[in-house]
Amino acid sequence: MTKKRKTNMAKEMIKVLIEGGKATAAPPLGPALGPMGVNIGQVVSEINKKTADFKGMQVPVEVTIDSGTKEFTIAIGTPPASQLILKEARVQKGSGNPLTDKVADLKIEQIIKIAKMKEDATLGKTLKEKVKEIIGTCQSMGILVEGAPAHDTIGLVNEGKFDQKIKEEKTELTAEEMKTLEEEKKKLAEEMEARRAEFETRAKAILEEMKDKTRGQIKAKMVEEGIPGPIIDEHLPAAEEGEAAKPAEGEKKES
Secondary structure (H helix, E strand, O other), X not given: OOEEEEEOOOEEEEEEEXXXXXXXXXXXXXXXXXXXXXXXXXXXXHHHHHOXXXXXXXXXXXXEEEOOOOOEEEEEOOOOHHHHHHHHHOOOOOOOOOOOOOOEEEOHHHHHHHHHHOOOOOOOOOHHHHHHHHHHHHHOOOEEEOOEOHHHHHHHHHHOOOHHHHHOOOOOOXXXXXXXXXXXXXXXXXXXXXXXXXXXXXXXXXXXXXXXXXXXXXXXXXXXXXXXXXXXXXXXXXXXXXXXXOOOOOOOOOO
């Protein structure tokens, strides 16, 4: 979708969503720029240069054109930090249980890269502070940073372990480092599947042990055993009429 609006001093603004690095003179951009008398090729080229790091993602682009001089400026929005993290980690989604299940590992260089991409949309005043914000987002997604839980890595940032790389704004990884991360991701997936299998085995055992108990009692036992919610929901017997709204013993009722 393309939006146009007039601004002060005879300027017009065009807002579009463009796939990173793939702007063309075709719709939606070309037809919107045509009547403006601006050099469409130059606009497209600059947009692609500014959005090259966002390949595969939809990026908000704002083109402001001076109707008198035909000069233009381009402002690039960025996808949410979580999307950039998933792209760097090469995973489709974060962990459903981030406290125990980790889906990927990122190097500090990748965090610096994301922090630089989001530098206009983060609260931190320095790159180091922005790096810590991005690491904090990894925490809720079940993504390790430098092989450690995100809160531990933030401690290392505070201690100055990555100061040199942050100062140099280092964002590139070697092929060997990328290979190591892929191997780590595979290992994490195998560990997660193994834990899931253990939880499922225990859930089935509880069902057998408590087959004469109520659904609420069975659920309370599973919660006590530390079985993750999604696995509990998969294995619990169907709720009887009037029972679904009752929380298990020791479990808080949702407000």
